[in-house]
Amino acid sequence: MSCWMTIQDYGLRAVGIGERLLPREDFTLCQQFTLIGSGMIWNIYFGAFALISGFFFANALAMAKSARSPWLRKPAEWFIFIFRGSPLFVQFFFGYFLFLSLKQVFPIFTPFTAAWLGALVVLFLNTSAYSAEIFFGALRSIPKGDVESADAYGFSGWPRFKKIIWPTMLRLAWPAYTNEAIFLFHATALVFFSGFPAWQQKGDALYYANYFADKTFNPFVPYPILAMYFILLTLVVLSIFGLANRFLNRHLPQEARRKIKLKMNVIR
Amino acid sequence: MFSYCTDPNALSGLTWLSCYLTTGKHMAFYFSFGTVLLLLAITAPVALLFGFFGASAARSHILPLRWFGKTYIALVRGVPDIAFFLFFVIALDQMIEWTRHKILCPEWTEPVRQGNDFVVCQAAKMPLGSAPQWVHETYGFTLAVFTFAIVFGAFAANVMFGAMRAVPRAQMETAEAYGMTRRQAFRRILVPQMWVYALPGLGNLWMVLIKATPLLFLLGVEDIVYWAREMGGSKTSKFTEYPHGDWRMWYFFALLVFYLCFTRISEIFLERVMKRLTKGQATTGGEAQRKAPA
Numbered sequence: 001m002s003c004w005m006t007i008q009d010y011g012l013r014a015v016g017i018g019e020r021l022l023p024r025e026d027f028t029l030c031q032q033f034t035l036i037g038s039g040m041i042w043n044i045y046f047g048a049f050a051l052i053s054g055f056f057f058a059n060a061l062a063m064a065k066s067a068r069s070p071w072l073r074k075p076a077e078w079f080i081f082i083f084r085g086s087p088l089f090v091q092f093f094f095g096y097f098l099f100l101s102l103k104q105v106f107p108i109f110t111p112f113t114a115a116w117l118g119a120l121v122v123l124f125l126n127t128s129a130y131s132a133e134i135f136f137g138a139l140r141s142i143p144k145g146d147v148e149s150a151d152a153y154g155f156s157g158w159p160r161f162k163k164i165i166w167p168t169m170l171r172l173a174w175p176a177y178t179n180e181a182i183f184l185f186h187a188t189a190l191v192f193f194s195g196f197p198a199w200q201q202k203g204d205a206l207y208y209a210n211y212f213a214d215k216t217f218n219p220f221v222p223y224p225i226l227a228m229y230f231i232l233l234t235l236v237v238l239s240i241f242g243l244a245n246r247f248l249n250r251h252l253p254q255e256a257r258r259k260i261k262l263k264m265n266v267i268r
Numbered sequence: 269m270f271s272y273c274t275d276p277n278a279l280s281g282l283t284w285l286s287c288y289l290t291t292g293k294h295m296a297f298y299f300s301f302g303t304v305l306l307l308l309a310i311t312a313p314v315a316l317l318f319g320f321f322g323a324s325a326a327r328s329h330i331l332p333l334r335w336f337g338k339t340y341i342a343l344v345r346g347v348p349d350i351a352f353f354l355f356f357v358i359a360l361d362q363m364i365e366w367t368r369h370k371i372l373c374p375e376w377t378e379p380v381r382q383g384n385d386f387v388v389c390q391a392a393k394m395p396l397g398s399a400p401q402w403v404h405e406t407y408g409f410t411l412a413v414f415t416f417a418i419v420f421g422a423f424a425a426n427v428m429f430g431a432m433r434a435v436p437r438a439q440m441e442t443a444e445a446y447g448m449t450r451r452q453a454f455r456r457i458l459v460p461q462m463w464v465y466a467l468p469g470l471g472n473l474w475m476v477l478i479k480a481t482p483l484l485f486l487l488g489v490e491d492i493v494y495w496a497r498e499m500g501g502s503k504t505s506k507f508t509e510y511p512h513g514d515w516r517m518w519y520f521f522a523l524l525v526f527y528l529c530f531t532r533i534s535e536i537f538l539e540r541v542m543k544r545l546t547k548g549q550a551t552t553g554g555e556a557q558r559k560a561p562a
Contacts, residue, residue: 081532093496193350226351230348
């Protein structure tokens with residue numbers, strides 16, 4: 001069987017298109033590359049959707065946390081504390097079993113027990129909390145002079161926020177937010193190891209890498225393949241966020257631009 | 269546990285719960301919290317040690333050593349560390365067995381990898397097939413600790429590498445002016461001063477390490493996640509004297525609360541230490557402390 005046929009059979013296996021049975025013996029390199037690559041579809045799906053939806057919620061949370069009224073501030077503070085203070089792995093488990101119990105009472109929660117929605121919700125809440133903390137920090141470090149100048153120009157209320165405060169906050173937060181995006185993509189690898197079942201063996205990249213490592217009892221092939229895919233993904237995310245960073249800093253003199261520095265990759 | 273627990277069917281309400289929560293299995297559950305704390309207590313210093321050597325290697329003047337240090341630090345970036353956890357546990361295990369195989373069974377001629385199997389001679393099995401259960405568990409736990417230490421050592425190495433570079437250059441120049449060798453300057457000037465700069469990063473790392481402990485479950489150790497899954501599942505009266513429905517949600521809620529308390533306490537503690545360390549330092553933190561109304 002040629003490699004091209006393998007790609008046709010297994011290229012979209014992770015979303016259920018193509019050959020149903022996973023390879024069982026005589027694993028070729030091509031099969032491992034194809035299946036692990038097809039699993040990356042899930043990692044990108046989880047990461048991209050959680051990141052985009054989380055961005056908006058994080059902004060709202062950061063605003064709420066810096067609000068003066070305790071009715072807004074306290075819930076935001078607690079939300080951020082709960083999701084940043086506990087391990088994502090336990091959050092996945094708790095979320096899954098919570099949805100499972102809710103399903104008994106309200107049938108509407110049935111799709112939430114599947115990974116595609118349930119895990120996405122957990123990831124969304126988690127990344128919202130982490131990003132909100134980043135945005136909140138940036139909000140507090142907006143130079144006093146910028147806001148004073150805006151006041152002097154007669155900006156106030158919503159226009160001041162839209163034109164001055166929010167863009168500055170985003171610009172200051174962007175390098176840290178880039179790191180958060182990378183962590184999020186890495187965190188997606190946890191999904192299928194944390195309660196959420198991989199239905200019909202449709203799993204993410206790590207799920208397939210683990211499958212091959214278990215079957216061949218040789219970790220030295222599938223995991224480096226997985227590592228390669230993730231490094232590629234990291235580079236893509238970095239370059240996209242780098243473009244956004246350039247856009248956010250376009251009005252500044254060249255030297256003053258804040259470069260994105262890839263900081264530690266750490267799980268939560 | 270309690271004297272009134274002899275007949276579970278006659279119990280109800282809080283007394284039932286008090287009996288339920290003190291069964292032998294629950295004791296194993298509480299004991300597994302100790303496992304997590306033990307893991308933290310061993311991993312943290314070992315990872316710190318690995319990190320220190322990694323950072324020193326990355327600064328070395330000897331090229332291969334520097335490459336080794338830099339690769340070690342860079343390796344963990346860009347790849348989810350859960351992949352490293354899954355990888356190292358098998359890789360370490362196979363490495364140990366392979367080494368023992370080479371030493372203990374030199375007459376063995378067949379290849380170790382036969383198709384999909386990894387075959388070593390009986391004497392090289394680690395732990396030996398005849399070993400008691402606790403040896404297997406300890407071996408698994410040791411492998412897990414080692415894996416954690418390798419991964420978090422790389423994180424710590426990165427933090428310390430940065431901290432070593434943050435020590436003001438003038439300090440090292442003064443050391444040179446006093447005629448100290450590179451090694452002396454490293455030991456007497458650089459190492460004592462780097463900790464202030466490393467502490468925020470290391471504190472952060474400690475929080476991350478706490479939040480990484482549930483991954484022990486994936487490494488095959490019977491930790492709190494394992495027990496929470498095990499005991500929360502619905503039980504019928506056929507298998508236990510304390511039947512209940514699917515309570516896994518509540519068990520994981522308890523874990524969530526445990527971790528929240530743990531991270532909060534660590535946070536408060538680290539804040540205190542940081543306050544103490546920045547006192548009188550020429551940093552923005554120290555400046556803020558000086559300006560604050562006494």
